[in-house]
Amino acid sequence: MSTVSPLALFGGQPLFERPLTTGQLANRDPERFFELASASLERRRLTNQGPLVDELEQRLCELHGTRHCVAFANACFAIILALRNLARPNARKVILPSLTFRGLPHLIRWAGYEPQFCDVDPLTHTLAPGELARLIDADTAAVLAVENINGLCDIDALERLTLDAGIPLLVDAVYGIGGRYTDTLRDNRVGARGNASVFSLHATKLINGFEGGYLTTDDDELAAQLQRQRSFGFGDAAIPVELGMNAKLNELHAAMALSNLDHMHAIINDNKRRFACYQRHFQDLSWLSFADYSQSPGTYGLVLLKVGTHAPYSRDELIRILRAENALVRPYYSPPLHQLEPGSPALPVTESISRQYIQMPVGDLLVEADIERLAQLFKRLEQDAVLLGTPLESVPQ
Incomplete structure (x- = not known):
């Protein structure tokens, strides 16, 4: 019998006692x-x-x-x-x-x-x-x-x-x-x-x-x-x-x-360090990647995790799992605005992007140990995918 505790979504204790947020919340001085x-x-x-x-x-x-x-x-x-x-x-x-x-x-x-x-x-x-x-x-x-x-x-x-x-x-x-x-x-x-x-x-x-x-x-x-x-x-x-x-x-x-x-550049440098931690700890998860930041302003104030088409879970299932674990992630601009307006024409690029990304925890309250635990959670999900299948649809919202 497995001694691994159940996911919080299925009655286990949340992985994080303190909520992990998606905002900077910097208070440097x-x-x-x-x-x-x-x-x-x-x-x-x-x-x-x-x-x-x-x-x-x-x-x-x-x-x-x-x-x-x-x-x-x-x-x-x-x-x-x-x-x-x-x-x-x-x-x-x-x-x-x-x-x-x-x-x-x-x-x-x-x-x-x-x-x-x-x-x-x-x-x-x-x-x-x-x-x-x-x-x-x-x-x-x-x-x-x-x-x-x-x-x-x-x-x-x-x-x-x-x-x-x-x-x-x-x-x-x-x-x-x-x-x-x-x-x-x-x-x-x-x-x-x-x-x-x-x-x-x-x-x-x-x-x-x-x-x-x-x-x-x-x-x-x-x-x-x-x-x-x-x-x-x-x-x-x-x-x-x-x-x-x-x-x-x-x-x-x-x-x-x-x-x-006065601390803006220090905050940016810390954001870069945390983003590098994400890249390092998630590098072995082939079904996950990060948005292309090559044209970014370089502040890394948000971390956008991309869920691949071959992932064992859907983007929305992963969000439900993470939020139950007290990682207060959110879908990235989903649904897009035009889909909330009746009669709006289709926007194919927008619609594709809006289905792919999770906005991950960031900011001054996030430490490297939190990022490592998030990566371990995803690795556990990868290992358990065959056993779990996709039972999440039967769990109440």
Whole structure:
């Protein structure tokens, strides 16, 4: 009789006592955060464009090589307001990849437009320029490109297409921070291309500000509009001069972001080390591989594990097994956005990618021993495949 304990899915104890998450959750310098936060409390200046937000915006301008950085309470507000200011009048569609964050169509609709989904490049998982060119027409209000963790956009091709058509290009660069484009016509830093780029300071992202976001641009008029609109549309005399909202970043979130910004490169190096651990411990599992990161921004903030067609378990079965073991993995952008919209045409590359990948645990709370135990679990599953068969469909969800 086997002495191996059963999988948690079948009543055993979970492999991990502490949940393994898929976010960065970096908190590298809490003493610096408390120092900055205490100074803010002493000044009684907690919001309304305080000195910490000013400092953060300036440092992010330097990081991305842009004239302006406008901080927001979160990246969602930045995208909504940017679209409202940039989109072509008398047009109603915003083109975006279907393989992306499922909240983006909501933001497009909040801005007053309709999403139109585009297929992606099979290597980078970003907007495919040829497919984008096919979709652009007189009803295209804007293009919302999205940088991916394993690949950056073909920014030169996207800029050529949108400039030729007179259409604004907004880049959701949440996973592109710190990256550089190749074979470009001008500044190759992510954040310095298109009409504007948006980044997140959410706790799960590379720069943790608890919450928050920011937009970078060289457009003086756009920056001035956004600075007013994030603060109720107030002009210099604190009188509304245009439609606005309360989308300001507060000083405590800026303090957290500043305390982690100094450690960004150290966080990236640790991500690289963890990714190398994944590659080393999983190298003997022939039915598993990792996404191609050759065109990535190099931050390795997500680890995308590819389940081969000859795998003894389906991708979704593996996710169920792992989550029961307290490894809180998730399917990578699955289902894709267009499949949630009735009547959307098929996007074959997107649909194929969305069936293949598991978003694995990452971040500061993950240690090499955790990665080794994950690999051992997969090796056990490989060994037990013949014995177990595929009984998972009979187990309650």
